[in-house]
Amino acid sequence: MNKYATIAVDGLVRENATFRLVLGTCATLGLTTSALSGLGMGLSVTVVLLLSNTIISLLRRLIPSAVRIPSYIVVIATMVTLLRMVLDKFLPDLYEVMGVFLPLIVVNCIILGRAESFASKHTALESAADGLFTGLGYTFGITFIGIVRELLGGGTFFGLRVTDFTIGFFTNAAGAFFVYGILIALFSMAIEGFGRSRRRKRANLRIPDGEEPLPSPEKEATL
Amino acid sequence: MKLFKNKAFLSLLVLLCIALVAGALLAVFHDLLFVTEEERTARSFAKIYGEAVETQKIELPEEAKKYEKGEVLSVYLAEDGNYLLESKGTGGYKGTVSVWTVFTCTGSKEAGDLAWTGIGKVVYGSDESESFINKITEDFYGEFTAHDAEVLAGKYFSATAGTEDIYNVSANVTRSSTAIVNAVNTAIECFKTQILGGAA
Numbered sequence: 001m002n003k004y005a006t007i008a009v010d011g012l013v014r015e016n017a018t019f020r021l022v023l024g025t026c027a028t029l030g031l032t033t034s035a036l037s038g039l040g041m042g043l044s045v046t047v048v049l050l051l052s053n054t055i056i057s058l059l060r061r062l063i064p065s066a067v068r069i070p071s072y073i074v075v076i077a078t079m080v081t082l083l084r085m086v087l088d089k090f091l092p093d094l095y096e097v098m099g100v101f102l103p104l105i106v107v108n109c110i111i112l113g114r115a116e117s118f119a120s121k122h123t124a125l126e127s128a129a130d131g132l133f134t135g136l137g138y139t140f141g142i143t144f145i146g147i148v149r150e151l152l153g154g155g156t157f158f159g160l161r162v163t164d165f166t167i168g169f170f171t172n173a174a175g176a177f178f179v180y181g182i183l184i185a186l187f188s189m190a191i192e193g194f195g196r197s198r199r200r201k202r203a204n205l206r207i208p209d210g211e212e213p214l215p216s217p218e219k220e221a222t223l
Numbered sequence: 224m225k226l227f228k229n230k231a232f233l234s235l236l237v238l239l240c241i242a243l244v245a246g247a248l249l250a251v252f253h254d255l256l257f258v259t260e261e262e263r264t265a266r267s268f269a270k271i272y273g274e275a276v277e278t279q280k281i282e283l284p285e286e287a288k289k290y291e292k293g294e295v296l297s298v299y300l301a302e303d304g305n306y307l308l309e310s311k312g313t314g315g316y317k318g319t320v321s322v323w324t325v326f327t328c329t330g331s332k333e334a335g336d337l338a339w340t341g342i343g344k345v346v347y348g349s350d351e352s353e354s355f356i357n358k359i360t361e362d363f364y365g366e367f368t369a370h371d372a373e374v375l376a377g378k379y380f381s382a383t384a385g386t387e388d389i390y391n392v393s394a395n396v397t398r399s400s401t402a403i404v405n406a407v408n409t410a411i412e413c414f415k416t417q418i419l420g421g422a423a
Binding site: 033062064066070071074082085086088089092097 | 248358
């Protein structure tokens, strides 16, 4: 895999900010009563991540280590304020829905985390790719939680009525924790299952003629 | 020139430069993307009517804007002859909630035959950190428009059960509901005394 494909797979799956790294949890729990607000938040974080990662990467040789964190915060806060202005001007409905969570993107640990661990050590193009795919991974996670909660709690899918059967619990904070926990477990199971089968496939490819292949996962479990 | 080789000074200089560039960028974009008060009001009208409408602002004296449980923020006369009052009510979870109340009317003040026929719509405006405001149901807002006969007879709304007023509350959002009820009551009182009463 080339390095951009690795960055993409890491951001979207292996180091998915929502389900694997469990970052940005405050907004994930607070803004997922509807799929649309989750999608809006996810895309907002993606834009800020993309811009802040690129700028921080471009400035990485100029910023002294002693003031790197305050410098990153200034860059991130500027990007978030710009985003707020753009949303207030052109998408006022989304701006209202996101409310207090929009300025809180400044302290979203995904953004500062990627700035410190990736953008400060890689080229601008790689950092932009990392920002984009980490943001899209987060968007996928937060939107998926929003879809599940909206469907179970309100009987709608992106605002369209699907069923009259609803369970109010899923619109509450407790419901958010419940859905989040279940989805983290399912995502981790899927990733680990996929990883196991890939490892087994590779191992079987290396078996010389006449030797027994490795047991299947079910057989392995019974052993 | 020794100063420019000092690590602490250089660090501060870089941070200062970043902050200055960021500040300049924000200042430029603030000018480009500034949303005026007129633009915000037009957005509220578009939310109420579903399209842009012509309105005329009515100025009220400051003392006519303050009431026991709320305050009238602005009054407009729409092209269809209805009055739109923006008011805020106290008693919310962390402060006040503002709403727009549409008073449907026939006739006009100029012709001397202005008659109030009821409440056409109540639309949420803004709030001060009401966490559960999005949980308020459309039924709650709809209830304000379903009691025209009683409101015209002099009744107000109440978020508390057991009073003589019309009971209206959104379940699990009682504090924000109370603020909205107070805002609507404030608008009704102002409309009755200032618009129908002839003070405006």
